[in-house]
Amino acid sequence: MEDVFGNFDLVLRAFWLTIQLFLISAVLSTVFGTVLAAMRVGPVAVLRTAAGIYVTVVRNTPLLMVFVFVFVAAPRIDINFDFLTKGVIALTVYTSTFVCEAIRSGVNSVPLGQAEAARSIGLTFAGSMREIVLPQAFRATVPPLASVLIALLKDTSVAAAFGLLEAVARMRYFTNNNADDRMWIFLVFAAGYVILVELLSFGAWRLERRWRVATR
């Protein structure tokens, strides 16, 4: 245990890498996922199909295989970046499909009557989207989006298998050196993840409460 607490900066640095991976991928996945969702509900059939195929294929591929593509296969055809960038690319490619589905489910959760009512009082497409549908859809998107982001936070651990020294890889390193303390080392790192996940879900819960309106 002295090894862990004596070198606690290594633990913190490992979690900092986890957080970096998470934050950058979260922002990029949200942007890219929103674009995908827009393509999937938009009027252009070609884009709808393309986005649909992308989402179906990537969603059903294990994240580990996405990492294999980015870290092992891509360098073979001279596509290479530094480790953090590669990790972010793999996580974004994978997570954006789930963001897309979360947003789509949010938009779908707005009752049809809302849009019908908006149209029938003479709002245009842009108007009914802006004033009626999207504000409600955003609210409904918070819980599924939060789940996707929590999953993303835990998914950053896959980077450990590809040479990024984030929390799980660091735990492995500490455990290799101090086999007798493995239980405590595990609990320290698990606690780190639990704290991060709790922070995220607390934030989502606050946001959800703040945005909640009286339900019918």
Next chain:
Amino acid sequence: MSASVLYDSPGPKTVARHRVYSIVAVLALIAVIALVVIRLQQQGQFAYDLWEPFITPVYVEALLKGLLETIKMAATSVVFAVMFGVLFGSAKLSERGWIRWPAWLVVEFFRAVPVLLLMVFFFLAYGVGADGIGSYWCVVFALTLYNGAVLAEIFRAGILALPAGQAEAAYAIGMRKSQVMNIILLPQAVKIMLPALISQCVVTLKDTSLGFYILAPGLTAVGKAIYTEFQNQLQTAIVVSAMYVTVNLLLTALATWVQKRYVGEKALSTAAVAAAGGGMATGENTGSGGMF
């Protein structure tokens, strides 16, 4: 929401505009695909040698064996996870605080911790060495705990989604608590849970690939052996991913069929439960009213 409600059916001008968008989109997609193909061609990635293993019976057989191993790992984990889920799900519904709170703690802990962290821990603590349990069981146990925790939530949400009148009526005709659960609530909840359960199988199957990090057997391990021997990383990744995608799509189709066949319209009221397992990346549950 159907998009058609949001705008009038397009007139000639809009149709023409959409046609322009479509053409631009098609050209852009063709350009992207062409770029990729040219790149692969330049790098000699279409060479026959690199693809040969995948039409050589020995390697095809090895891949299929790996797939079988992966499916076995996933199936074992799901069976254990269902037991864990029913146990802890009903414990979380218990009226006794000393049962409810520990169950809550266990479920929350295993949902918040990455599966890979659990796997590595099991592997280093109990898996390695002569008397270790081996990486196969480390994967199974880690997946059991994680998916069990998720299924506990799905199970609980499934029970809570039932109309309150069901339990009330059962109590009214004099059933005991265990009878209400076993005869009235459980059969109905399982029916609602089935699609979510199958979606969770997809998650489990995908997560077995994490065994890669602790040298577990399975499809990814076979894939690694092949690309180490032939240096055909890209081709192997494509073939292995295609195998995963195929199996997962079959499972998803099964889930849709089960949903239609056994759950039907009722699924609408419990859409959140289905979303808990189906919609989410690693099966984070949203169905039960907030995370914690």
